[in-house]
Amino acid sequence: MRSGVNRVSSLAQQPGVAEQTAAFGGEWLPAEPLSEHTSLGVGGPADIIRVRDTGGLPELVEYLRGHGVPWRVLGGGSNLLVCDEGLPDVLLQLARGDGLTFKGKRVEVPAAANLGTTVMECAKRNLGGMEGLIGVPGTVGGALWMNAGAYGTEIGDVVRALRVYRGSTGRIEMVKTENVRFEYRHTSFAPDDILLAVSLELPERPYAEILERVKQCNQKRRASQPINEKSAGCIFKNPPGLSAGKMIDELGLKGMRVGGAVISERHANFIVNRYQAKAADILKLMALIREEVLKAYGVPLEEEVIVWRR
Numbered sequence: 001m002r003s004g005v006n007r008v009s010s011l012a013q014q015p016g017v018a019e020q021t022a023a024f025g026g027e028w029l030p031a032e033p034l035s036e037h038t039s040l041g042v043g044g045p046a047d048i049i050r051v052r053d054t055g056g057l058p059e060l061v062e063y064l065r066g067h068g069v070p071w072r073v074l075g076g077g078s079n080l081l082v083c084d085e086g087l088p089d090v091l092l093q094l095a096r097g098d099g100l101t102f103k104g105k106r107v108e109v110p111a112a113a114n115l116g117t118t119v120m121e122c123a124k125r126n127l128g129g130m131e132g133l134i135g136v137p138g139t140v141g142g143a144l145w146m147n148a149g150a151y152g153t154e155i156g157d158v159v160r161a162l163r164v165y166r167g168s169t170g171r172i173e174m175v176k177t178e179n180v181r182f183e184y185r186h187t188s189f190a191p192d193d194i195l196l197a198v199s200l201e202l203p204e205r206p207y208a209e210i211l212e213r214v215k216q217c218n219q220k221r222r223a224s225q226p227i228n229e230k231s232a233g234c235i236f237k238n239p240p241g242l243s244a245g246k247m248i249d250e251l252g253l254k255g256m257r258v259g260g261a262v263i264s265e266r267h268a269n270f271i272v273n274r275y276q277a278k279a280a281d282i283l284k285l286m287a288l289i290r291e292e293v294l295k296a297y298g299v300p301l302e303e304e305v306i307v308w309r310r
């Protein structure tokens with residue numbers, strides 16, 4: 001335990017909270033600094049429950065509801081901006097579970113699996129179709145939630161079924177792809193759904209061919225994105241038919257700095273945490289960018305990064 005003083009959710013005041021969560025298959029991690037759980041490296045504290053046994057999730061969520069404690073799901077933290085004040089919500093985070101299970105062209109993947117590792121494990125079995133996603137950081141569950149995409153691939157294209165804790169029924173259900181809408185950086189899951197595992201169906205391709213495509217994507221990404229700096233990927237969605245990065249670049253905003261946050265010189269739709277930025281710095285820079293783009297192009301930019309405010 002980090003500090004008894006730094007309690008952030010009301011659940012922390014419950015006696016025996018660690019034992020209770022353990023009984024539902026969770027591990028109680030109080031007042032975790034979210035700057036250590038996000039790729040941007042900013043964000044105040046929140047209580048995390050690491051879910052080690054997803055079978056216990058229905059009871060765990062019921063327990064949180066019973067105590068009136070709000071909760072959210074924390075994935076790999078690679079597309080997430082958390083406010084400096086921290087959160088009163090309990091964050092549920094799936095523990096890295098079992099490995100991948102292969103059956104012909106199908107593969108069952110736990111939501112907590114790392115996306116890049118999954119792409120490469122599939123490649124070794126001559127299963128392709130996800131090469132474009134190779135440099136996208138984070139978990140498979142996070143990628144699914146946002147329908148992550150790059151270089152012509154969107155993860156939604158290869159999904160066949162999902163195992164989901166449904167907030168609406170309080171049960172774990174198998175959901176077919178037909179019943180989910182995968183759109184540009186958006187899906188139709190409800191905020192209280194928790195993705196637990198996914199079944200992918202992938203096209204068969206020789207390993208060498210997949211590897212070649214992976215290399216090309218890595219090269220393109222290295223050349224055009226600030227992969228060695230702390231960021232959350234693209235900050236804004238591309239408005240239909242337009243490129244957010246191009247517009248921000250054309251306005252000459254690359255290199256603009258607020259506190260420790262800088263608009264990347266390599267890709268204008270990336271904000272990097274270069275000098276120990278606060279979340280507030282990044283939010284200010286985002287507001288500035290939106291204002292300038294709206295003034296110059298009449299286009300309101302929509303956040304691509306998920307922002308958690310108190």
Ligand code: EPU
Nearest residue numbers: 150151152224233234236237238243245246249266267268
């Ligand atoms: N451009 C500039 N200046 C810049 C950045 C881009 O002029 O600073 C121009 C490029 O030259 C190109 C166009 O804008 O003509 C588009 O740029 P790019 O190919 O880099 O793609 P993007 O639309 O900016 C999208 C995704 C990325 C994904 C890449 C590669 C969004 C918001 N972004 O970027 O995804 O990696 O394509 O497929 O959809 C993310 O989701 O976090 C992300 C980084």
